[in-house]
Amino acid sequence: MMNSIRTYLLAGGAASLLFAGTALAQPTIYPAGAQAQPVAITGGTIHVGNGTVIERGALVFDGGKITYVGDAPSVPGNAVVVDATGKHIYPGFIAPNTNLGLVEIEAVRATVDDTEVGENNAHVRSLIAYNTDSKVINTLRSNGILLAQVTPQGGLVSGQSSVVQLDAWNWEDAAYKVDEGIHIHWPTVRFSRFGSSSATNTDAQKERVQTEIAKLEDFLGQAKAYAELGNVRISNARFEAFKPVFGGERQVYVHANRATDIIAAVSAFKRYGITPVLVGGAEAHLVASLLVDNNVPVIMQQAHALPYATDVDVYLPYKQAKILTDAGVLVAYGIEGFWQQRNLPFMAGTAAAYGLTKEQALATITSNTAKILGIDGYTGTLEVGKDANVIVSDGDALDMLGNDIQRAFIQGRDINLDDLHKQLFERYEFKYSLSDETER
């Protein structure tokens, strides 16, 4: 089948175009089989993800694991050699906090599976609803995103997220770290857009917030006691969901944006021995020392956002990564949504434009993210022993002008980088007889 041939072609970077007209359908973009022989990517600039850059380096992986990274290639005789001269090699990007695979079309209710009813859904698991056949997934791979934290939304306790790799037949295959975290949306005062946010309204809301926090703390207290129970007489699914949290095996992600909410959240969790990951953190820079003191990392909201208030720096969302990094906070970028994730590398690019070094910026979508998600033992950097989650970009992948992902490997498996958009592109190149042109 031609498809298997094309995925091994690299030069020219226009693999899909060579077959324009064949109109390969989305269902024929097969997940790749296990790595059968060693692969050596040579000659390119290797961005390890931990700050190290190796010019004209070599990256070798076998059996799905990285076996060598450095500038003195010792390529195994049976290796498939990928010449990446002049190109850039990165760890696969990781998209945290996304409803990818839980939603196909935002406005079509039947395709939306990210928000369960009720306030506390600690027991709800996203993994089993993750649709590996979503047309969106491949469009993310095409920009270098190879892993995602599939995250339920809404409510006070939204449920459990899992990290998946983006090349799978089904959710079992996709699972990378299962049920790794519970997501809590910290109660907050919502300012009304009605313009009627009178004092009483705000006061009433503050009271609601206090009530909700009290309820949450009550729950946490009981959950902790439950976790210590030897014999459970009455089984409770929500408490069960929290057992691994108190055992240190499941992360708590708390979604909060305002400084006061962040303080309240960190303080409350501390009382139960929990160090949460902060998600959102629009005002995190205002409480950076609290975050540092308590080892709370931040999955920041996307850089491409408007400032949260009229009076703050117009570039604040662009600069926040730099401010927090300088303060000693471990930060990663997240984007709300699913199809939007393909722009994740450009969040890092923006951070680099506004203060971080390019390698620091890269870390916000690779190694930092891996650390925060607790998968840094397997991925996040291009280091020996880790999974071969690797992308090869024609240019600087953090810049739209350079982001041209020509090869991608997940656990050493050679990934088909075709997607619905490229296919529709082909279809209309065919219509307009453009397919013989070299532009892409």
Next chain:
Amino acid sequence: MIPLKMKRTLLLLVATLLCGAAVAQETYPVNGSHDERPQLFAFTNANIVVKAGEVIRNGTLLVDGKHIAALGRNQSVPKGYVTVDLQGKFIYPSFIDAFSEYGQASRSQRSQSVSGGRRSQIFESTKQGAYGWNEAIRPEVAAKETFSVNEKQTEELRKIGFGAVQSIVRDGIARGSSVVATLANARENEVIILPDAGAHYSFNKGGAETSYPSSLMGTIALLRQTYYDSQWYTTQHEEYNISLEAFGKLQNLPQFFEVDDVLDVLRADKIAKEFGKSYIIKAGGNEYQRLEDVRATGASLIVPLVFPKVYDVEDPADARNVTLAQLKHWEMAPANAAMLEKAGVRFALSPIGLGNLRDFWTNLRLALDNGLSQGYALRALTEIPAEMLGVSDKLGTLERGKLANFIITSDTLFKEGTIIYENWVQGEKFVATKVDVQYITGEYATTLPGAGAARLFIGERDGKLTAHLKVGNDTAETKVTATRTGDLLSFSFNPKGQEGTTRISGYIADDHPLSLRGEAVQPDGTVSAWAATHTAAYTAKASPRLRKTNAVSEGEVIYPFVAYGNTKLPEAKTVLITNATVWTNEADGILENTDILLAGGKIKAVGKNLSAAGATVIDGTGKHVTPGIIDEHSHIAISRGVNEGSHSVTAEVRIGDVVNSEDINIYRQLAGGVTTSHLLHGSANSIGGQSQLIKLRWGKNPEGLKFGGNDGFIKFALGENVKQSNWGITGSRFPQTRMGVEQVYYDAFTRAKEYKARMAAGDQTLRRNLTLDALVEILDKKRFITCHSYVQSEINMLMHVGDSMGFQVNTFTHILEGYKVADKMASRQIAGASFADWWAYKMEVQEAIPYNAYLMHKQHVLTAINSDDAEMARRLNQEAAKAVKYGGVSEEEALKMVTLNPAEILHVGNRVGSLAPGKDADVVVWSDRPLSIYAKAEKTFVDGVKYWDIEEDAAKQQALAAERARLIRKSLQAKSGGGVTQRPTAQPNMEYHCDTIGEIGEFEIHTH
């Protein structure tokens, strides 16, 4: 002080008794004996303030019935007059509230947005009868018919000095006629002095059920159409319409227009000018923010004396929720009146909008503290409102023959501590506040049975007596409970060292010296005579003045009135940028090491080794210079509603009527290199409103933002928004399918053609129709279509409708399936603007691909990349870079997609979009290759004026922080000084998208 005797009389007479007896109403029957009285009063030894600047010292004022009979210094008092010796007190004309709801039942206001939101639409008036189609147009409403005297309200108003009001039914866009009435407690027949006083309008639809209008621009369009309809109505004989008939009749009255914001003052004035009207505008109190523009309208204003409460900023977290604009307005609002006076704007003052009328004097004094002259203050409360209402012959000054509406005060009116003793309305006396309580206050010498000599202190707080005792030479106080009922007094206290209570029952026995007599009953029941003699005046303990003491404003007005506004508008300078990489978008292409000269707002030259005397030189080494970015599809800088989605065809509405110059997004987008934005109506209906092209001239007023001299455009829309498919309800508005959309267009243009034909034939009976006017402009190629579009079928459809109806779509905006019909567009020379990479947010974007721009471009479709989003617009250069990434457009061509191409699409390619001598100096200096993610807009020029500079911004941020700190300090002082506070609640800036419904977008989901 008013003689005691008279005061006692006063105390005994209840005001209503007076009024019922004294005033006869000719046509009403009387139950029992008639009790008509001569009502002749003479006020002597008075300082009579005839009007501001004219005082009769030691004069006499005669009242005969309802009127002033005479006044003068040497006026003698004829026999039969009750003489009141005022002993040097002051008489002023009483105040007139030119804008009041007094006497009208309060109506619940329907939120404008809700009626335009996602619920079933109501197309016609729900009012039964031969009225107009739209319930918000209610000129037939006559306030005189619903006016009723309310004694509680009159009393409150009289206490603060008012004697007459204009009473308005404050509901609807055209609100009908008002009535002028005095504040006497008499029959309506007596107090109404002008039954048809003024015609009233507003931008608020009030309780109208009709869905249209759901936006400010719709409101303006409806009012304009009503003026035309009213003109047409007089020439036709086909229909009877109560509303239109009434509307016409009201035109001879003074015209009043209520708004709440300074930009609305300018909007109302624009309507006035269009129809040759002269509105008296009830303003919002922030006119100082665009003072010069307000002055230029020439309109008279009614300015509410309502100021924001101080923000409670004690908690820094709360303080973050207050915006600079809110803090500054809190500080500056009390200076508004003074600034208006200084600018020569004619205005009246009104308590309208005060939560509590007792704040009126506090606020008035605050306005005086802030520089309002006493003379103008008096005029603004008397003469000017009288003139506005056309009742100068009856009210406003103290002159012979006018109504006896005046107040008697202890001292000059505006002096701190001056008391209004009496308020006479139509010759009736009403006691204002606290006269009775005040006069027995003081220190008394007395002897208490069982305790001996003592001092009794009687004071007053909040209208109630307070008292305490000091026995002998004790310094300790004994608390005394004191009450007064007319001349009768009672005191009770617990004597020291005794069980039980001593009670005193007393009365006022004499005036000179003030003395009290009565009997005291000791705890054991012993009764003895009691007396007390006034020895000294009461000296109250200094009580904190419960006043929002933001004292005198020290801040400066900024333009616009929001963070990052400038105290002075920046000006165009001669600027030479040297040795830069210049992306010309001309045949020259990208020029390395090149200079560019800006002068007189234009690009003067592009070339090597340029020089210009006196030019500011910017070293462009390593920098890139491009034309300013042009956003073909934007919804920033729009006030109160981006969609008039209540009808399927709303070609009559104009974004140009609702440009909001105070939107922070203008500044934010300058920081992303944007210089021109095409502000579009939303996509809720097939034919939306007329768009407005603006330049981001940060600080200029709405008119000053307009591009100027450009072709007009109009928004059309297709697809899911138009057919309301994501509303979650089954809609009733036609169309609900794509099939119906085609018929909407056919119908609209069929009507437009017939209308045009009738116009061409000179049909005198033709009703001017603003909707069809806009469609005729399209047919005449004077207005151009930009159409919100997604899937190919409907795009194809509209092109065909255009072919057969004789119009052409200019642009398909954010056309996501443009790539599927690019050939068809190209053959008709229709342009395409696209999102770079949006998809998957709704059904109709399932085949939206990021290669769209490339494919259209390759098919020779003039292609732009647009934002439709306030955030994305800040980095349109990056969105253009996606055309390089997805497909491989060259960087130069991709840059054109956000500069030259949109300029040409918008028919302003001759002015902007490229860097060539003679073009507007809309220029951006970038830190890097302009499409790179690392490129920062370092400087942004519009018309040669530098509105953004990344370095100056840093200084601005510091200044902003300092100004906030100053205002927060001042707020804290005000709070500790007893100011009533409000909770900071910064409202999120309103960001509009295509499908934002209603004025405030509560129904928005991000489906674009």
